[in-house]
Amino acid sequence: MNAPARIKGPTTLVHGPRGGCDRPVLKERGQREVFCGLTGIVWLHRKIQDAFFLVVGSRTCAHLLQSAAGVMIFAEPRFATAVIDERDLAGLADAHDELDRVVTELLARRPDIKLLFLVGSCPSEVIKLDLAKAAERLNRNYHPATRVLAYSGSGIETTFTEGEDACLASLVPDLAATDASQLLLVGALPDIVEDQFLRMLSAMGIDSVAVLPGRNADAMPAVGPNTSYMLLQPFLTETAARLAGRGAQYLPALFPFGAAGTRAFLAAAAARFGVSDETFEAVIAAPEKRAHEAIARHRPTLAGKSISFFPDSQLEPPLARFLAEECDMRPIEVGSPYLHRQHLAEELPRLPQDVRLSEGQDVDRQLARLEDDGPDLTVCGLGLANPLEARGYRTKWAIELIFSPIHGFEQAGDLAELFARPLQRAERLAV
Amino acid sequence: MKLTMWTYEGPPHIGAMRVATGMKGLHYVLHAPQGDTYADLLFTMIERRGARPPVTYTTFQARDLGSDTAEMFKNAAKDAYEREAPEAMMVGASCTAELIQDDPGGLAKALDLPCPTIPLELPSYSKKENWGAAETFYRLCRTLADPATAEGREQASCNILGPTALGFRHRDDTAEIKALLTTLGIKVNVVAPMPARPSDLVRLPAAAFNVVLYPEIAETAARWMERAFKQPFTKVVPIGVGATREFIAEVAALAGVDPEPALDDDNSRMPWWSRSVDSNYLTGKRVFVFGDATHAAAIARVCAEEMGFRVVGLGTYSREGARTIRAVAKDLELEPLITDDYLEVEAAIKAAEPEMVLGSQMERHIAKRFGISCAVISAPVHVQDFPARRSPVMGFEGANVLFDTLVHPLTMGLEEHLLTMFREDHEFSDEAGASHLAAHAPRPSAAPAVSSEILIAPPSAHAAMADGGCAEDLIPAEAAGLEMPALEWDSDAQKELKKIPFFVRGKARQNTERYAAERGMSRITVETLYDAKAHFGR
Ligand code: SF4
Numbered sequence: 001m002n003a004p005a006r007i008k009g010p011t012t013l014v015h016g017p018r019g020g021c022d023r024p025v026l027k028e029r030g031q032r033e034v035f036c037g038l039t040g041i042v043w044l045h046r047k048i049q050d051a052f053f054l055v056v057g058s059r060t061c062a063h064l065l066q067s068a069a070g071v072m073i074f075a076e077p078r079f080a081t082a083v084i085d086e087r088d089l090a091g092l093a094d095a096h097d098e099l100d101r102v103v104t105e106l107l108a109r110r111p112d113i114k115l116l117f118l119v120g121s122c123p124s125e126v127i128k129l130d131l132a133k134a135a136e137r138l139n140r141n142y143h144p145a146t147r148v149l150a151y152s153g154s155g156i157e158t159t160f161t162e163g164e165d166a167c168l169a170s171l172v173p174d175l176a177a178t179d180a181s182q183l184l185l186v187g188a189l190p191d192i193v194e195d196q197f198l199r200m201l202s203a204m205g206i207d208s209v210a211v212l213p214g215r216n217a218d219a220m221p222a223v224g225p226n227t228s229y230m231l232l233q234p235f236l237t238e239t240a241a242r243l244a245g246r247g248a249q250y251l252p253a254l255f256p257f258g259a260a261g262t263r264a265f266l267a268a269a270a271a272r273f274g275v276s277d278e279t280f281e282a283v284i285a286a287p288e289k290r291a292h293e294a295i296a297r298h299r300p301t302l303a304g305k306s307i308s309f310f311p312d313s314q315l316e317p318p319l320a321r322f323l324a325e326e327c328d329m330r331p332i333e334v335g336s337p338y339l340h341r342q343h344l345a346e347e348l349p350r351l352p353q354d355v356r357l358s359e360g361q362d363v364d365r366q367l368a369r370l371e372d373d374g375p376d377l378t379v380c381g382l383g384l385a386n387p388l389e390a391r392g393y394r395t396k397w398a399i400e401l402i403f404s405p406i407h408g409f410e411q412a413g414d415l416a417e418l419f420a421r422p423l424q425r426a427e428r429l430a431v
Numbered sequence: 432m433k434l435t436m437w438t439y440e441g442p443p444h445i446g447a448m449r450v451a452t453g454m455k456g457l458h459y460v461l462h463a464p465q466g467d468t469y470a471d472l473l474f475t476m477i478e479r480r481g482a483r484p485p486v487t488y489t490t491f492q493a494r495d496l497g498s499d500t501a502e503m504f505k506n507a508a509k510d511a512y513e514r515e516a517p518e519a520m521m522v523g524a525s526c527t528a529e530l531i532q533d534d535p536g537g538l539a540k541a542l543d544l545p546c547p548t549i550p551l552e553l554p555s556y557s558k559k560e561n562w563g564a565a566e567t568f569y570r571l572c573r574t575l576a577d578p579a580t581a582e583g584r585e586q587a588s589c590n591i592l593g594p595t596a597l598g599f600r601h602r603d604d605t606a607e608i609k610a611l612l613t614t615l616g617i618k619v620n621v622v623a624p625m626p627a628r629p630s631d632l633v634r635l636p637a638a639a640f641n642v643v644l645y646p647e648i649a650e651t652a653a654r655w656m657e658r659a660f661k662q663p664f665t666k667v668v669p670i671g672v673g674a675t676r677e678f679i680a681e682v683a684a685l686a687g688v689d690p691e692p693a694l695d696d697d698n699s700r701m702p703w704w705s706r707s708v709d710s711n712y713l714t715g716k717r718v719f720v721f722g723d724a725t726h727a728a729a730i731a732r733v734c735a736e737e738m739g740f741r742v743v744g745l746g747t748y749s750r751e752g753a754r755t756i757r758a759v760a761k762d763l764e765l766e767p768l769i770t771d772d773y774l775e776v777e778a779a780i781k782a783a784e785p786e787m788v789l790g791s792q793m794e795r796h797i798a799k800r801f802g803i804s805c806a807v808i809s810a811p812v813h814v815q816d817f818p819a820r821r822s823p824v825m826g827f828e829g830a831n832v833l834f835d836t837l838v839h840p841l842t843m844g845l846e847e848h849l850l851t852m853f854r855e856d857h858e859f860s861d862e863a864g865a866s867h868l869a870a871h872a873p874r875p876s877a878a879p880a881v882s883s884e885i886l887i888a889p890p891s892a893h894a895a896m897a898d899g900g901c902a903e904d905l906i907p908a909e910a911a912g913l914e915m916p917a918l919e920w921d922s923d924a925q926k927e928l929k930k931i932p933f934f935v936r937g938k939a940r941q942n943t944e945r946y947a948a949e950r951g952m953s954r955i956t957v958e959t960l961y962d963a964k965a966h967f968g969r
């Protein structure tokens with residue numbers, strides 16, 4: 001458990017300053033039904049085009065990855081598992097030597113790899129295989145051709161999206177230093193969405209904007225005391241802490257979901273960089289209008305419908321805010337694996353007062369509450385979706401909210417549609 | 432440590448889950464971290480199950496380690512018993528819990544639950560999914576089967592062993608074989624693991640013999656029952672017409688009944704379909720077969736003996752099944768491929784140059800990358816391998832299904848001729864794909880396209896596939912990492928190429944260019960074209 005990016009468990013975290021939100025939170029500690037942080041590899045490897053993710057783990061880890069990735073069409077994916085076997089455990093083989101051998105084999109096969117992440121798993125952490133040390137050692141051999149970093153995506157340390165947090169956090173110590181004034185956007189979004197944000201910011205005259213992670217190993221941003229960073233995703237706890245450690249300033253805002261979220265997010269950037277109201281409004285006018293129109297198309301389907309969230313990605317509170325404010329939905333329970341009070345300081349107060357907030361999970365108890373609540377739509381993981389459908393609940397797969405482009409003005413309509421589609425389908429079907 | 436990009440089999444506890452999920456009234460408490468709950472989606476999404484697998488995960492976290500993970504396990508087991516009231520419970524550890532050595536078996540025993548509790552020891556760091564399923568089923572049988580139920584058993588009675596959740600066509604095979612046994616007047620005592628209850632396993636000894644449909648899963652238990660209850664078990668897996676006939680003879684002998692009623696099944700259409708003149712074009716088609724040992728071995732035999740194909744490669748990812756595959760490979764004069772590394776399989780497929788690949792979902796994807804026709808005949812499975820209609824691969828109906836499955840990806844013989852006939856017609860367009868497939872929507876073209884209806888031939892053919900393509904998201908060869916040399920075709924060769932029917936033209940071009948490239952030629956002439964044709968022709 002020596003991986004560099006230690007993510008503390010949900011209830012042990014020290015809370016940041018309370019953002020004026022002291023609403024009661026139901027804390028759960030029972031069986032969880034969520035992916036581990038390894039899952040983040042599925043989208044991270046596509047974001048950083050010359051990175052390879054090598055999980056040091058078991059056959060279970062390999063199986064999880066391929067099951068979460070779902071498809072096998074890649075000729076050779078940029079992720080793999082170094083599967084620990086009996087010999088490694090029995091001490092017959094030195095695990096570090098074995099790892100070096102596997103990395104050598106891998107890099108010989110894939111000389112195009114510029115950034116190699118050693119990703120810790122539950123087994124590697126339980127046997128105390130120090131991947132940070134391994135990365136240091138491997139760097140002596142492979143840097144600068146290939147940079148080797150380590151982070152933990154293990155299920156005992158990280159829940160689903162916390163894997164991305166751990167990965168991005170592992171990049172931070174390596175970032176170049178800069179004194180320049182700049183805006184840093186943090187979070188791995190699809191390139192097309194990222195470009196939309198960059199275009200709008202640039203149109204406002206904010207030209208020095210950097211993004212973490214960069215699209216390849218050579219495009220990682222620099223950071224320093226005159227960097228203001230904004231989080232594109234609510235789950236980037238450790239990354240934020242490390243950026244603060246490098247002197248960067250946290251710029252709080254709503255998360256850019258829906259028209260209101262995106263406006264508020266961009267407004268925070270505009271205010272920080274002295275953009276005039278006029279310019280700001282001129283830049284966002286057209287896309288914001290498109291967003292409003294696109295959302296309006298789905299509002300008739302969504303308005304008045306109740307919705308509950310199973311804890312999954314930590315996106316639950318901002319999404320519930322969007323659905324309540326802009327789609328007139330009625331959130332009943334908003335469950336999240338972890339509520340970061342500081343990063344959600346703007347979000348939580350905007351949730352309707354009667355919303356039940358829950359943190360952590362006890363899946364059977366939540367299923368019992370669902371039975372009482374009877375929501376029109378339930379957002380849950382893939383393991384629960386069909387069983388709930390079979391019991392007459394309409395569901396939305398939470399993982400689609402992570403895999404699909406949903407941030408920003410241009411995607412606001414798509415985001416609403418993700419929730420509208422299961423409801424519309426239920427209406428259509430007569431079988 | 433082994434570098435693994437993809438794995439055919441999951442860890443052994445997934446095998447245990449396949450057994451538990453196939454059964455009713457059984458619950459499995461698995462000491463495992465939260466991420467391991469991904470396994471639920473295999474059943475709820477791939478198999479579209481409408482209920483959660485009967486599994487409770489303890490989902491311990493780092494902060495629990497060293498303090499109270501054992502306590503967590505006990506609580507989870509107790510709660511699960513109270514919530515589910517199962518007839519029996521299995522307890523075990525996944526890879527991580529195996530390392531922390533909490534001994535779920537001992538902990539569960541100490542709880543003294545009022546139902547049989549079966550501890551599973553499934554070594555995650557050496558064994559895999561099928562082994563886990565076999566071991567789990569064996570443990571269940573050992574714990575639950577009551578020898579007293581053997582009293583007064585009839586000779587014409589059997590159990591059907593092997594079907595589990597997430598198996599390749601297990602649901603339909605079981606129904607098919609059950610019907611076949613009923614035709615013979617053989618009583619089916621218990622079908623297990625799927626869909627039996629623990630209380631059904633108690634009376635396993637009441638049957639005179641066991642029918643083993645999937646040796647990967649049921650052979651360990653069947654061997655033990657052979658010793659413990661004097662129940663012989665079947666060795667023939669009834670896939671294909673020939674094997675089904677042998678299977679009928681085998682069970683009839685074990686049961687002491689007349690095999691005839693099952694042997695002349697009017698619904699066995701496969702032999703005539705294969706003898707029909709239209710099937711001539713199937714002769715000698717080169718096929719590569721890879722999968723679990725049972726399916727790969729049986730299907731290779733079907734290909735060779737019942738379809739008239741030429742099997743150019745045969746292998747399995749299951750080391751336990753290597754012997755089965757070696758035997759068949761020897762008969763077919765092939766070097767068997769025993770590996771669980773899909774990159775090796777990919778290389779073998781490339782080298783064997785098959786016209787069709789029969790394998791698991793992974794081989795389907797490999798074939799797609801190479802633009803080779805393919806069909807799925809084995810686990811690991813994908814959502815498409817759970818068709819809504821009945822679709823067995825065992826018994827005579829299974830053989831009918833196999834005929835369709837193996838012919839569907841290839842261009843039909845009749846259609847081949849008709850396409851050639853219509854080729855010069857003005858309304859004919861090369862750009863037309865098979866009209867029944869959206870993925871083959873015609874490429875833009877001024878001329879109206881001929882549709883497969885005009886061609887009379889059954890619309891099941893994938894014209895574009897013979898064109899080196901494939902019905903689903905075809906990845907260009909370049910993207911798949913195949914080098915595409917820049918070769919120059921001289922104009923006569925170009926013209927000659929044009930005369931080749933479009934649906935084989937792509938292949939002809941590809942083969943010719945490959946032939947030329949391999950010989951370091953830079954210009955392709957008519958000669959080269961025919962040299963290549965002779966080289967690649969069978
Ligand atoms: S929870 Fe742990 S053991 Fe399971 S897949 Fe994730 S990292 Fe691997």
Ligand code: SF4
Binds near residue numbers: 803903
């Ligand atoms: S469409 Fe392509 S991938 Fe699908 S079965 Fe036919 S040949 Fe194979």
